[in-house]
Amino acid sequence: MKQSLGAKTILCPLPVLVVGSYDESGRPNVMTISWGGICCSDPPCAAVSVRKNRYSYGGIVKNEAFTVNVPSAAQVRQADYVGTYSGRDEDKFAAMDLTAVRSDLVNAPYVDEFPLVLECALRHTIEIGVHTQFIGEIMDVKIEADVLDENGRLDVAKLQPFIYAAGEGGYWAVGGSIGRSYAVGKK
Amino acid sequence: MKQSLGAKTILCPLPVLVVGSYDESGRPNVMTISWGGICCSDPPCAAVSVRKNRYSYGGIVKNEAFTVNVPSAAQVRQADYVGTYSGRDEDKFAAMDLTAVRSDLVNAPYVDEFPLVLECALRHTIEIGVHTQFIGEIMDVKIEADVLDENGRLDVAKLQPFIYAAGEGGYWAVGGSIGRSYAVGKK
Numbered sequence: 001m002k003q004s005l006g007a008k009t010i011l012c013p014l015p016v017l018v019v020g021s022y023d024e025s026g027r028p029n030v031m032t033i034s035w036g037g038i039c040c041s042d043p044p045c046a047a048v049s050v051r052k053n054r055y056s057y058g059g060i061v062k063n064e065a066f067t068v069n070v071p072s073a074a075q076v077r078q079a080d081y082v083g084t085y086s087g088r089d090e091d092k093f094a095a096m097d098l099t100a101v102r103s104d105l106v107n108a109p110y111v112d113e114f115p116l117v118l119e120c121a122l123r124h125t126i127e128i129g130v131h132t133q134f135i136g137e138i139m140d141v142k143i144e145a146d147v148l149d150e151n152g153r154l155d156v157a158k159l160q161p162f163i164y165a166a167g168e169g170g171y172w173a174v175g176g177s178i179g180r181s182y183a184v185g186k187k
Numbered sequence: 188m189k190q191s192l193g194a195k196t197i198l199c200p201l202p203v204l205v206v207g208s209y210d211e212s213g214r215p216n217v218m219t220i221s222w223g224g225i226c227c228s229d230p231p232c233a234a235v236s237v238r239k240n241r242y243s244y245g246g247i248v249k250n251e252a253f254t255v256n257v258p259s260a261a262q263v264r265q266a267d268y269v270g271t272y273s274g275r276d277e278d279k280f281a282a283m284d285l286t287a288v289r290s291d292l293v294n295a296p297y298v299d300e301f302p303l304v305l306e307c308a309l310r311h312t313i314e315i316g317v318h319t320q321f322i323g324e325i326m327d328v329k330i331e332a333d334v335l336d337e338n339g340r341l342d343v344a345k346l347q348p349f350i351y352a353a354g355e356g357g358y359w360a361v362g363g364s365i366g367r368s369y370a371v372g373k374k
Contacts, residue, residue: 002304002329009231010328010341011305012257013202013348013361014224037201037224038353039236040315044196047234047320049226070199076365080372117189118198126313128227128322133234135315141197141354142189154197154355161200162365163350166225167328168341171371174200175362178263178349184358185267 009035010167016079019048020067020100020109023059023087028100028109030092031056032083034164035131036068044138046120049131055087060122060134065106068136070116073162073173078113080171105139115144115159196222197354203266206235207254207287207296210246210274215287215296217279218243219270221351222318223255231325233307236318242274247309247321252293255323257303260349260360265300267358292326302331302346 014034023029035049046068050057060066071079078096085092093100099112103119110117120136149155156174163172178184201221210216222236233255237244247253258266265283272279280287286299290306297304307323336342343361350359365371 001332002299003332003335005328005330005341007231007325008328009225009228009325010303010330011202011225011233011255012303012341012343012346013200013350015198015200015202035225035227038196038198038222039234039320040222040318041196041238042317043315044194045315045318046196046198047226051228068198073365077372080366080368080370081374082372084369084372085374112189116197116199124313124315126311126322128230128232128311130229131227131232133226133322135313135320138194138196141192141195143192143197145188145190148190154192154199154352156199156352156355156357156359159199161350163200163348163361164368165341165343168343169368170343170364171366171368172343173362173365174350175360177357178260178360179267179358181267181351181356181358182271183267185264185269185271187268187272 012165013163014166016162016164018069018071018079018111019056020069020111021056021059022063022108024062028093029056029087030082032079039135045135046118046138047133047135049133051130052132063107064122065108066120066136067108067110068118069111069114070161071114072160076162076171115147117142199352200350201353203349203351205256205258205266205298206243207256207298208243208246209250209295211249215280216243216274217269219266226322232322233305233325234320234322236320238317239319250294251309252295253307253323254295254297255305256298256301257348258301259347263349263358302334304329
């Protein structure tokens, strides 16, 4: 029997995405979001939702670019920190001993220590409500060699990503494989 | 050292969302997507991306509504099945022994067997490329009582959700808790 929880943003699992951008004076900044993901296959696009009052907002608008960085479970403290404090008040890269690398493809920095990075060029800006959704075309995906399998593909067990449970407030590890897409449900 | 994988939709973790809608003649249909999630806190909104050639597309446009249903790991076979086959060819509810329940709030069905449901009224339709993004306002969240904790909140360990790894193609269970948001990264 289902019961109502009201009109709320309760959804699980959601990704934990660290969004990299230059601010309006060119300094690198990062913030963590869970309102985002992939939104189109061709052109390949990622979406990230940011509130207008967030420090990252102005830089993404000005530079028309952002990166999406995926931390490993061992980096949960850094990810939560950069989602808690503002780049207005401090250099979050310095505070968390993270390294900003200038993308060759878009005007945004990525986080060297995080294993998976998407470099995105801003294509659409959607005003929804308190959040603005930025849709960026993925110009390249960069990945650490040590999270690839022997065929050069992403190895989830090596990446050790983690999820956010919206409405519950926790971060949870990703566990074991339970099947392949277009396979486990085949007739 | 990072290496390039090219301009591709490689991202992990992503949710596995079963989207419910009525087709243009009023029959319930479901499809599974991973290009979606939460995109705004106020009004609370969810986004789902659907290709124009998918059977669900016309029904969502006509009825201006959809539901987002979250299956548990034990339901991975059903979720993959409804993401593999088309409602043009068969009644996927019947094929998977799933029950369509008419939402009281929006003109879309939800899946009775799946533990977490968002009922969404279509608010924005964004043409991105091969995918159209539907943004719906969450009118209510419905949840099975047996995935709530003693305080009436979502219990992730009971929900047992699972993720999709885009670019790798696998479904993976959600494991143990690794911290609380706005807590594990506090100064």
